[in-house]
Amino acid sequence: VSEASRETGRFREVARVVSLRELPNRYFTVTFSLPRIAAAATPSQFIMLSVRAPSDPGWDPLLPRPFTFLRVRPPHIEVYARVVGRGTALLRASRAGDEYLALGPLGWGFEPPRDRDAQPVFVAGGVGVAPFLHLAETLSGGRRPVLLYGGRRRADIHLVDELEAANMSVEVATEDGSLGTHGRVTVLLEKWLKRPAVEVFACGPEPMLEAVARMSRGRPCHVSLEARMGCGIGVCRGCAVPLATGGFAEICVAGPVREASEIWG
Ligand SMILES: Cc1cc2nc3c(=O)[nH]c(=O)nc-3n(C[C@H](O)[C@H](O)[C@H](O)COP(=O)(O)OP(=O)(O)OC[C@H]3O[C@@H](n4cnc5c(N)ncnc54)[C@H](O)[C@@H]3O)c2cc1C
Numbered sequence: 670v671s672e673a674s675r676e677t678g679r680f681r682e683v684a685r686v687v688s689l690r691e692l693p694n695r696y697f698t699v700t701f702s703l704p705r706i707a708a709a710a711t712p713s714q715f716i717m718l719s720v721r722a723p724s725d726p727g728w729d730p731l732l733p734r735p736f737t738f739l740r741v742r743p744p745h746i747e748v749y750a751r752v753v754g755r756g757t758a759l760l761r762a763s764r765a766g767d768e769y770l771a772l773g774p775l776g777w778g779f780e781p782p783r784d785r786d787a788q789p790v791f792v793a794g795g796v797g798v799a800p801f802l803h804l805a806e807t808l809s810g811g812r813r814p815v816l817l818y819g820g821r822r823r824a825d826i827h828l829v830d831e832l833e834a835a836n837m838s839v840e841v842a843t844e845d846g847s848l849g850t851h852g853r854v855t856v857l858l859e860k861w862l863k864r865p866a867v868e869v870f871a872c873g874p875e876p877m878l879e880a881v882a883r884m885s886r887g888r889p890c891h892v893s894l895e896a897r898m899g900c901g902i903g904v905c906r907g908c909a910v911p912l913a914t915g916g917f918a919e920i921c922v923a924g925p926v927r928e929a930s931e932i933w934g
């Protein structure tokens with residue numbers, strides 16, 4: 670059952686669960702069969718997924734939830750997520766063959782590095798690592814990206830082998846020092862910002878994004894923003910983010926990727 674919207678390039682499609690991997694500390698990955706969305710998806714775009722239990726004809730949770738793409742191998746899309754509430758708990762309890770409804774791909778995502786001589790530096794916190802595997806897999810030529818990957822503790826860091834296999838050099842920081850460098854991911858970024866030509870791409874919790882944006886001022890810095898999303902198509906205005914120049918941007922349609930200077934000046 671697949672209905673295309675030719676005007677917008679997005680599709681409403683049944684997402685059939687192919688497999689699920691449970692990871693430490695309530696993280697998991699789910700692979701869906703989503704042929705039309707997978708064929709069109711670019712890094713850091715996302716789907717809105719209605720995560721009602723497949724057997725539940727009711728309305729709980731009422732609103733779909735946004736998820737970005739970890740890996741896109743048409744006809745499959747893999748999502749990396751953490752249980753934080755009812756929707757993500759339902760998703761983690763999925764079984765192969767379960768079906769949900771998805772809308773996507775939505776928003777505009779990361780573009781490949783603009784300056785092929787600049788060092789691409791990816792900065793990720795927690796589930797914010799997801800778009801970088803997809804981004805690295807779509808890059809051709811240019812410098813090998815470095816991925817600076819932060820979490821509270823060892824149990825928050827996953828998939829490092831897979832990230833390295835996607836031709837990224839991975840550096841890890843944990844706040845309790847249980848893996849990699851002791852401290853926040855910004856400790857790792859300081860060193861890379863000493864280089865003359867660096868292009869920064871960041872995805873993670875808002876305080877991390879703001880810190881990365883402030884440190885990277887004067888350099889190209891692209892951030893993938895997060896907000897509560899009710900519709901994903903610019904209707905509910907739930908995802909409006911204030912802009913440095915005044916006014917707001919609905920980041921489901923005018924994002925989630927923005928220049929850091931547009932948000933933090
Ligand atoms: C563009 C985009 C892409 C995303 N991609 C991923 C992804 O790949 N993997 C992943 O695990 N998560 C991702 N998220 C966040 C994910 O959508 C939320 O974790 C999910 O909607 C929570 O649903 P829930 O029903 O489990 O929790 P709820 O019961 O809705 O909320 C539980 C708690 O989480 C907080 N919360 C919920 N949604 C958000 C949000 N969007 N931003 C900040 N805090 C929130 C709530 O304030 C509350 O405290 C993304 C969000 C956006 C906007």
Ligand code: FES
Pocket residue numbers: 897898899900901902903904905906907908909919920921922
């Ligand atoms: S989520 Fe509804 S306007 Fe962006």
